[in-house]
Amino acid sequence: MPHSVSSNDSAPRDGDEEMLPDAPPAAENVDTAEGQSSETNDNKTEGNVKLEDLFAEDDDDDEFPASSTVDVKMASSPPPVQAAPVKAHSGIDEETMLAFYQRLFPFRHMFQWLNHGIMPSPDMTNREFAVFLQNEAVLRYQSYATAELFRKEILRLNPTRFEIGPVYSTNPRDRKSRPGIQMKPVAKELVFDIDMTDYDDVRTCCSKAEICHKCWAFITMAIKVIDNALREDFGFEHILWVYSGRRGAHAWVGDLKARQLSDDRRKALAGYLEVVKGNDKSGKRVNVRRPLHxxxxxxxxxxxxxxxxxxxxxxxxxxxxxxxxxxxxxxxxxxxxxxxxxxxxxxxxxxxxxxxxxxxxxxxxxxxxxxxxxxxxxxxxxxxxxYPRLDAEVSKKMIHLLKSPFVVHPGTGRICVPIDGRAIEEFDPLAVPTVTELLNEIDEYDAKNPEGPVPSASDPAAEVGSVPDRRMQDYEKTRLKPYVDYFRSFVANLIQDERSGKRERGEEPTTKTTTTTDAMEF
Missing domain, CATH: 1.10.150 (DNA polymerase; domain 1)
Known part of the structure; x- marks a missing residue:
């Protein structure tokens, strides 16, 4: 089975991938077709927020099939609904993408991460996904009620990638079937985007899409500073850093108080972290007060x-x-x-x-x-x-879409793997595996380790007290294993804190915003 990856990197913009327009403002009852939406007006007057006021399980993972259970042929399901085209072409063939989703993508833990629990809740049911199809079209306002439906639909559509949006007040799929319904965003992880191209004026080793170990140090610096500020200054704990697959990194802050931030507070927080401003190379770009904050x-x-x-x-x-x-x-x-x-x-x-x-x-x-x-x-x-150079617009609006962790970068074929922000010095972007390499590693492992019969507990040859071996999951045979294991641990800690917080408050899961006074009160 061929798993070749084209070296053609046809990124349509200076960033890592083409950016979709955001959803229409909540105040407008716009019935937008998939793949199309109106841009929000960023020039409207917003509430001024002063910076000085900023501070007032389940371990049975059957989603990864063993090699002997995988059928890598294209699913014989009905064709996806056509959508308005955007330039999102991938250089990776469809068969390779389908094999990746079938054998390696951590659907269950992705679901639990976005759902903030194991049992389905509105945090996932009302969450928007934008799915980039192989025919270069994009399906907006997709949502998935369970982990299994999430997996089945992605396998059916076999997209080049998908992006994650906010949790809405209602299921985003209902916006057409229920005329007059008000669909407004109510929650979303606080996100940050760092792109190496923003450092082109201060790096001499590479430019544009190229990176090397020397210039990746700028991303390392940025992650250190931003991660430290989010933890020390704002008290956030559940910060997931993700490699963009080519030359940048994204941060997803999953704490409840971060997810419930309104847009004006997100804008103020982004402004707090925005120190290098402007693009005029002849003028001073840093102007900070003394004594230093x-x-x-x-x-x-x-x-x-x-x-x-x-x-x-x-x-x-x-x-x-x-x-x-x-x-x-x-x-x-x-x-x-x-x-x-x-x-x-x-x-x-x-x-x-x-x-x-x-x-x-x-x-x-x-x-x-x-x-x-x-x-x-x-x-x-x-x-x-x-100092970090952020794409602040990504952080300011709840409705902004951002590429999902663990998808394949369409230009490089590398996986968008999680990064341990507290061990960022150890991360090597050039060592991140491509989808082709991972599938080849499974084949090589299986060739060297042909599967024999699974031992039974009643086997007289088995040692006393031994447990029958479970079948090794495909991701465990590859270099993707440490990234999946880290993600699973991250999700488990997030869910544990969510449960503890709900018990302390005596409430059930909800996506509705609440008015509270805490460390994030602006």
Missing amino acids: PHLARSIKLLEPHFNQTTLIDQDIFVGEQQAERILSLIPDKKLADALRRKWDSMPDRASTSKWNDIVTLAKTISGLDAKALKDARIDIVLEYT
Whole structure:
């Protein structure tokens, strides 16, 4: 069975994949066709929120079939409903995609993650999915009541990928069958999107879709800073980081108080984490108040070692004339900037580490220089070159769709695997397996380990007290295993906390927002 993956990466935008338009505003009773929707008006006046006011199981996993039980032929089910086309073509053949969904995709634990429990609830029943079909069409407003229906429908449609939206006040599939119904978003994970292309002006090793270990360090820095802020400043615990499959990462914050945030609070939180602003390379992009906010002071301690290694050594960012002028424009003292320019002009190949040290060395020779202003400028430079660069629009609106974990990136064939944010230094994006590699690993394992009869507890040859071996699941035969195991543990912890919280409040599962006063009260 062929499992080839095309090397053609035809991404339609600078990000990891084409972005669907968001759902229409809740106030508008718009009956939108699949694959089409009106953009929300982001220019409307929103409530101003001051930043200083921000702080007032089941282990039987039969969803992964063993190799002997898999039929990799296309399902003979009715063709999917046609939808408005968008450019979402995958270079991976349909047979390979179907084999991946049948043998490797963790449907049950994906369901439990989004459902926040094992028993079906409105958190999943009223959740929107956007499914990207093989014919380049997209089905909007899909929903799945159970894990089994979720699995069956994805196998039937065999999409190139799917994206996850909010939980609505009613089942999104009912928007046409029940005219006049008001469908509004009531819950959604707080999400963040980090894309390497936003660092193209500060990396010299790669550009656009390309990445390497040197520039991936920018994503590592971003995850460290954002994860730390979400935990320390906002008290969130259930933060799932996911590799985008090519050159970025997404964060899904699953705590109840995060899921229930309104759009104005999401916007304020995104603004709290937005430090590098604007795209004008000739102007200063970091302007922060003094004394530094505790979040920024803490971030500087995390970022300075990365600045020294990544920016100065690995990227050698200040070696060129244009980048040298860029850093000179950020020096507040004109006499110092002129002295540095003369020195660097006489030594055009001077390394970035030496140029960075020159700032302090020459500053000592200039009388009347404001030492505090220079120190602040150096901190601002570190922030500008290393602080996370977020696509803030992704975080601001509950109705925004984001690519699901564990789907296949259509350009690279790599799996969008979860990342342990607290062990981000150990993650290697270039080692993430492709769908073709995983399917080949199953075949290789089965060839080396032909299955024999499953031992019975009554077998006299069996040891006393032994339990019959269970059949090994296909994902366990591949490099996907540690990622699935991490995800399963993450979901189990989330569900345990959800149960504990509901017992303490004496309430049943609900998707309705509640008015409470807690650490997230704005």
